[in-house]
Amino acid sequence: MLYAMGATPRLGKVADGTALTDFDEIAIAHQLSTQTSVAHGVWRDHKLNLLDTPGATAFILDSRLALRAAETALIVLDAHNGVEIGTETVRQYAAEFNLPCFVFINKLDKEQTDVESCLQVLTEQCDLRPVLLQIPIGIEKQFRGLVDVVRQRAFLYQTDGSGAFVEADVPANLQTAVAKAREALIERVAESDDRLLETFFEQGTLTDEQVLAGLPAAIRSQSLTPVFLGSATLNIGIPQLLDALVSIAPDPAHVGGWLGMSPLDDNLVSPRHVTDDEPFAGYVFKTLDEQFNRISLCKIVSGILRPDSLVLNGSRGALEKVAALYTLQGRQLDKLTEAHAGDIVALTKLKDTHTGDTLCDKAAPVRFAPVTMPEPAISFAIEPKSRADEDKLSGAMLRILEQDGTLRYARDPQTREFILSGTNQQHIELTVERLKVRYGVEVAIHAPKVPYLETFKGRVEVHARHKKQTGGRGQFGDCKCIFEALPHGTGFRFVDKIVGGVIPQQFRPAVEKGILEAAEHGALAGYPVVDFQVELVDGSYHTVDSDELSFKLAGRKAFRAAMEKVKLVLLEPIMHVVVSVPNEFAGDAMSDLSTRRGRILGINAKGNRQIVEAHVPLGEMLTYATALNSLTSGRGSYTMRFAHYDEAPPQVTQRVVAEAQAAGRVRALEEV
Ligand SMILES: Nc1nc2c(ncn2[C@@H]2O[C@H](COP(=O)(O)OP(=O)(O)OP(=O)(O)O)[C@@H](O)[C@H]2O)c(=O)[nH]1
Ligand SMILES: [Mg+2]
Structure with missing residues (x-):
C-alpha cells in the first residue's frame, strides 16, 4: 500500500529486511512482525495512517493496543490458508472496539486458493457478514486482476510486480459471476437501511450511486464486511483497495465520539x-x-x-x-x-x-479509558548468566516493558526468582533474544518454581527457653505460647496475653520477631508458614541476662517445638483460569482441565467459542500452553491469575517434601 501511494520507493519484503514497517532486528531475523509500526501515505488527497500490526500469537496483543487508535480494521487473509488463529483473534478485538472491518484476501497468486471457502469461514468462525466487492480474474498462476462488482469494470494487471494495469470491460466468462456477486451486494446494502430497502422493493434493484452511498453506513453498522482481493507480492489490487478505503471506509469525523x-x-x-x-x-x-x-x-x-x-x-x-x-x-x-x-x-x-x-489541553481536562489487557498466560523464571548481566537486566527490562505492554516482569518475593510473563513461549523466547541482541544481556530461562506455602492444623501450647551461660553476661529468654491454625488466607496474628510483667514489655515483640523469622522456612518442605495465631501467655526473665536477642531465640525455639507437635499441611497456589476454545474443542478442553485437578466454575458460549472458567493448581498449569495448543490445533487461548491457596493433596505433598529433602532444604534448616 505504501509503495502504491508512493510513500516508499520499493516494494519491501520482510524476508530481505526491506519492509518499511518490519525494521526490528527480531522481526527481520524471524520474518514476522513483532510489534505495531506506523506509516502513512496520501491517496486521492486523503492522508491514510496505516498501523501495521503483528499477526503471530506471540505479539497479537500489541494489535489490541493499536486498534484503539484506528477507525477501520483491515484484516489481511492468506487466500490459501483462509482464516488463521490471528484472524479470529483480531476479529474479536475489532468487535470489542466496535470497529468496522475490511477484508483483503491476499496471495491469490498462490496455489490452491479458494475465495468462496474464505468467505464461508469468515462467516462461521469470525462472525462477519462478508460480501465480495471484487471477483478475481484467473486464479493461482493465472491470477491477473479483478472486476469491480459495483462499477462492473475489470482491472487487468501486468504480472511483473510493477503494478501497471489497464481498465477494461468485464470478460465474458465472468459476467454471470459478477452479476451474482452484485445481486448479493445490493441485497445486503438494501437490508442495512430501511429507506434503501424501500427503494429496493420499488425499483427491484439499486443504482450504483445508491449502492456507493449506502455502503459506508452499512460498513459502519457492520451489516456487511466488504471483501477485496489481490496479491501483495505481484502488486495486484492495491490501488482498488486504496480507492475503497478513501471512499467507503468510515471517516474519523463521523465515527461518533x-x-x-x-x-x-x-x-x-x-x-x-x-x-x-x-x-x-x-x-x-x-x-x-x-x-x-x-x-x-x-x-x-x-x-x-x-x-x-x-x-x-x-x-x-x-x-x-x-x-x-x-x-x-x-x-x-x-x-x-x-x-x-x-x-x-x-x-x-x-x-x-x-x-x-x-x-x-490544560483548560479542558479529559481522560480516555486505556485498553485493558488480559493477564499473561505463561511465566518463566529468567536467570542472568553473569553478574554483569544481572546488573544490566533491570534497566533493559524497563525499556522492553515500556515498548511491549503485553509483558509482565517481577521478582517473586518468595522464591526470589525474576519472573517474566507473556503470551506464549515464543513471546518469552523472543524477548530473551531481544535482551541479548539489543541490550547485551544474557539470561537463561526455565520453568518458575511454584511458590508453595505451609500451614498446620489444630492448637498446641509450647514452652520454650533460651539459656546460655558462657563466662561474663549470659542469655536468658523464656516464653509460653499457644499456636493455633487460622482459616486459609488470614495471615499471621500475634496476641500479647502477658499479665503483669512476667516478660517485660520491651522483650515481647522480640518473641514475635523470632517466631516470624522461623516461620519463613517451614518444617515440612522449607516454604513459609502462614495462617496461624500465636498467643504469648506466659514466660519469665532474668534482670541481668535477658535481652531482645534471647527472647527472639526463645520465640524461634517455641515455633520449632510447636511444629513438631502439630499436623503440617502444604498449601498450593490455585489459579483462576479462563480458557477460550472453538465450540468443537470444549469437551476436550474441559476433560483436560479435570486431569489437571481443575474445578470447572462455569462455561459460557461467546459467538462460536466456549469460555471455560476453572480453578486449577498452578503446579499443573506449567505445561498448559503447549497442551492447549496441540489440543486445539492452536485455536485455543487462555489467561490466568492467582486466585487463592488451597491444601495440596497427599501425593503432591509427598512429592514436594521429597524434593525439598533431596535438595537438602528441610534438614539443613532444622539444624539451624
Ligand atoms: N505468494 C505470495 N506471497 C506473499 C504475498 N504477500 C506476502 N507474501 C509472503 O508472505 C510472507 C509473510 O508476509 P508478511 O508481509 O510478513 O505478512 P504479515 O501479515 O505482515 O505477517 P505478520 O505481521 O508477521 O503477522 C512473506 O514471505 C511474504 O513474501 C502474496 O501476495 N503472494
Ligand atoms: Mg507484518
Whole structure:
C-alpha cells in the first residue's frame, strides 16, 4: 500500500529486511512482525495512517493496543490458508472496539486458493457478514486482476510486480459471476437501511450511486464486511483497495465520539469528537524504544497540537512538555508544524507519559479509558548468566516493558526468582533474544518454581527457653505460647496475653520477631508458614541476662517445638483460569482441565467459542500452553491469575517434601 501511494520507493519484503514497517532486528531475523509500526501515505488527497500490526500469537496483543487508535480494521487473509488463529483473534478485538472491518484476501497468486471457502469461514468462525466487492480474474498462476462488482469494470494487471494495469470491460466468462456477486451486494446494502430497502422493493434493484452511498453506513453498522482481493507480492489490487478505503471506509469525523472521563474520577464528561473545533486531546496508544529515543505514538482525538505546547497528562495529573511533533514512517521521524484531529503523531522525550495515557489541553481536562489487557498466560523464571548481566537486566527490562505492554516482569518475593510473563513461549523466547541482541544481556530461562506455602492444623501450647551461660553476661529468654491454625488466607496474628510483667514489655515483640523469622522456612518442605495465631501467655526473665536477642531465640525455639507437635499441611497456589476454545474443542478442553485437578466454575458460549472458567493448581498449569495448543490445533487461548491457596493433596505433598529433602532444604534448616 505504501509503495502504491508512493510513500516508499520499493516494494519491501520482510524476508530481505526491506519492509518499511518490519525494521526490528527480531522481526527481520524471524520474518514476522513483532510489534505495531506506523506509516502513512496520501491517496486521492486523503492522508491514510496505516498501523501495521503483528499477526503471530506471540505479539497479537500489541494489535489490541493499536486498534484503539484506528477507525477501520483491515484484516489481511492468506487466500490459501483462509482464516488463521490471528484472524479470529483480531476479529474479536475489532468487535470489542466496535470497529468496522475490511477484508483483503491476499496471495491469490498462490496455489490452491479458494475465495468462496474464505468467505464461508469468515462467516462461521469470525462472525462477519462478508460480501465480495471484487471477483478475481484467473486464479493461482493465472491470477491477473479483478472486476469491480459495483462499477462492473475489470482491472487487468501486468504480472511483473510493477503494478501497471489497464481498465477494461468485464470478460465474458465472468459476467454471470459478477452479476451474482452484485445481486448479493445490493441485497445486503438494501437490508442495512430501511429507506434503501424501500427503494429496493420499488425499483427491484439499486443504482450504483445508491449502492456507493449506502455502503459506508452499512460498513459502519457492520451489516456487511466488504471483501477485496489481490496479491501483495505481484502488486495486484492495491490501488482498488486504496480507492475503497478513501471512499467507503468510515471517516474519523463521523465515527461518533471518544468517551471522555474526568481526570479525577471515573465520571463521564462530554465525549470528544474528531474535529479541530474542540480542545486538544490525544491518546498515547503505543510507546517505541528506537535509536535511544522513547517515542510515544499519539492519536489526536480532537483539536490541534503544535510544537512547544504545555499539555496536561490527564491520566497522571501532571503537565507534560511537547517540544516537537513528528510523523513516523517506519522508523523515520519527520518534523511537523501542527497536527489535526484524527491524525497520528510521534512525540519524543515525554517525561512521564506511558502507553494508555491521555494528553489534553490544560483548560479542558479529559481522560480516555486505556485498553485493558488480559493477564499473561505463561511465566518463566529468567536467570542472568553473569553478574554483569544481572546488573544490566533491570534497566533493559524497563525499556522492553515500556515498548511491549503485553509483558509482565517481577521478582517473586518468595522464591526470589525474576519472573517474566507473556503470551506464549515464543513471546518469552523472543524477548530473551531481544535482551541479548539489543541490550547485551544474557539470561537463561526455565520453568518458575511454584511458590508453595505451609500451614498446620489444630492448637498446641509450647514452652520454650533460651539459656546460655558462657563466662561474663549470659542469655536468658523464656516464653509460653499457644499456636493455633487460622482459616486459609488470614495471615499471621500475634496476641500479647502477658499479665503483669512476667516478660517485660520491651522483650515481647522480640518473641514475635523470632517466631516470624522461623516461620519463613517451614518444617515440612522449607516454604513459609502462614495462617496461624500465636498467643504469648506466659514466660519469665532474668534482670541481668535477658535481652531482645534471647527472647527472639526463645520465640524461634517455641515455633520449632510447636511444629513438631502439630499436623503440617502444604498449601498450593490455585489459579483462576479462563480458557477460550472453538465450540468443537470444549469437551476436550474441559476433560483436560479435570486431569489437571481443575474445578470447572462455569462455561459460557461467546459467538462460536466456549469460555471455560476453572480453578486449577498452578503446579499443573506449567505445561498448559503447549497442551492447549496441540489440543486445539492452536485455536485455543487462555489467561490466568492467582486466585487463592488451597491444601495440596497427599501425593503432591509427598512429592514436594521429597524434593525439598533431596535438595537438602528441610534438614539443613532444622539444624539451624
Ligand atoms: N505468494 C505470495 N506471497 C506473499 C504475498 N504477500 C506476502 N507474501 C509472503 O508472505 C510472507 C509473510 O508476509 P508478511 O508481509 O510478513 O505478512 P504479515 O501479515 O505482515 O505477517 P505478520 O505481521 O508477521 O503477522 C512473506 O514471505 C511474504 O513474501 C502474496 O501476495 N503472494
Ligand atoms: Mg507484518
